[in-house]
Amino acid sequence: MSNIIHLLQGKSLLAPLAGITNLPFRLIAREFGCDLCFTEMISANGLIRESAKTVEYLETCPEDQPLGVQLFGADPDIMAQAAAIVAGCHPDFIDINMGCPVRKVVKTGSGAMLMKAPILAGRIIAAVVKSVNVPVTVKIRSGWSRSSINAAAMACIAEDSGAAAIIVHGRxxxxxxxxHADWGVIAQVKSAVKIPVIGNGDIWQPEDAFKMRTQTGCDAVMVGRGALGNPWIFLGINQLSSGFPSNCHPSLPERHAIIKKHWEMETHYCGRRIANRSFRKHLLWYTKGLAGSGRFREIVGKMTDSDAMLSELDRYFQSLAESQTKIMA
Ligand SMILES: Cc1cc2nc3c(=O)[nH]c(=O)nc-3n(C[C@H](O)[C@H](O)[C@H](O)COP(=O)(O)O)c2cc1C
Structure with missing residues (x-):
């Protein structure tokens, strides 16, 4: 318990995001001070069938630590078997997804559907905890719907079933x-359990992390969409935590350099063909809100060749730098 408190207390975490929080993205987030990352959700069924795509989600490296691997599934035995496979990769946590609302997932009885099945949820957690020596965390929603808010009750079940910490997305x-995420529910969970509580939902600016901590008493914060195109948010959160004002807006050359570094890493890990497609969304996020980004996004959106996309990126940042020089002159 003391180890897990040490790992989590006051920390800022990157949320699991399917199709996004792969190894390159996690390494970029860590570069700016993210304390702990999670893989995207991995199907327990896929893992025990050793589906190649599923196993790929486990790819990591020594710099990618501490790391939580997230599993989803609805069968306690299969979840326990999958957790044992994951434990062989020595992650710092295994997380159980009880919050995914996507149809494909809930129709199998897993993800957020488990918010409606607390007894089964408890059995799954207990089975996973029993099968591994790794701390097990559980990521829940505030409830299934407004009329069935049960995060505090679910958190108590998780604690009684052996979970080491609970992550609450307040939607x-x-x-x-x-x-909006209801942070009041995160505060309710914090008063209901003794294990560490990680608050999640609507941290868009470093200041939101600070507010979430003070309003809910949560032990750690988890950032999802607020980190897309903005890994600097972790820098800002850390500056605030150290008592400094947050000052985490990168200069244009810095933003340009990080985009290129992230793209290179994506190409290295995923291969050029996949990276050409998968990195496009990051390009859009990294340039959102910059002058003339609409036109840049439109042009890049039609391109298929990565060299052409890269040249367009360089040209765009060059034009931004020139217009900045003109304004300053
Ligand atoms: C594109 C996308 C993919 C997501 N994938 C996962 C996932 O694999 N596992 C999970 O527990 N939550 C997933 N989530 C939920 C996030 O982890 C997080 O709980 C949610 O986005 C709320 O946090 P935010 O307001 O900071 O974004 C996903 C969310 C988004 C938008």
Whole structure:
């Protein structure tokens, strides 16, 4: 317990994001001070069948630590077997997804569907805890819907079943990712359990992390969409935690350099063909809100060749630098 508190207390975590938090993205987030990352959710069924794609999600490296591997599934035995496979990769945590609202997942009884099945949820957690020597965390929603908020009750079940910490996304499953996260529910969970609580939902600026901590008493914060195109958010959170004002807006050359570094890493890890497709979304996030980004995004959106996309990126940042020089002159 003291080890897990040490790993989590006051820390800022990157949320598991399917199709996004692969190894390159995690390494970039860590470069700016993210304390702990998670893989995206991995199917327990896929893992025990040794599906090649599923096993790829486990790819990591020594710099990618501490790391949590997230599993989803609805069968306690299969989840326990999958957890044992994952434990062989020596992650720092194994996390159980009880919050995913996507149809494909809930129709199998896993993800957020487990918010409606607390007894089964407890059995899954207990089976996973029993099968591994790694701390097991559980990521939940505030409830299935507004009329069935049960995060505090679920957190107590998780604690009684042996979970080492609980992650609370303060939205209901039927909200998906819309509306606002209810941080009041995170505070309720914090008063209901003794294990560490990680708050999640709507941290868009470093200041939000600070507010979440003070309003909920949570032990650590987890950032999801606020880190897309903005790994610097972790720098800002750390500056605030150390008592300094947050000053985490990168200069244009710095942003340009990180985009290129991230792209190179994506190409290295995923191969050029996949990276050409998968990196496009990061290009859009990294340039969102910059002058003339609409035009840049439109041009890049039509390109298929990575050399052409790279040249367009360089040209775009060159034009931004020139217009900045003109304004300053
Ligand atoms: C594109 C996308 C993919 C996600 N994938 C996962 C996932 O694999 N596992 C999980 O527990 N949550 C997943 N989530 C939920 C996030 O981890 C997080 O709980 C949610 O986005 C709320 O945090 P935020 O407001 O900081 O984004 C995903 C969210 C998004 C937008």
């Amino acid at each position: 209901t499953a039927d909200q998906g990712f819309s509306g």
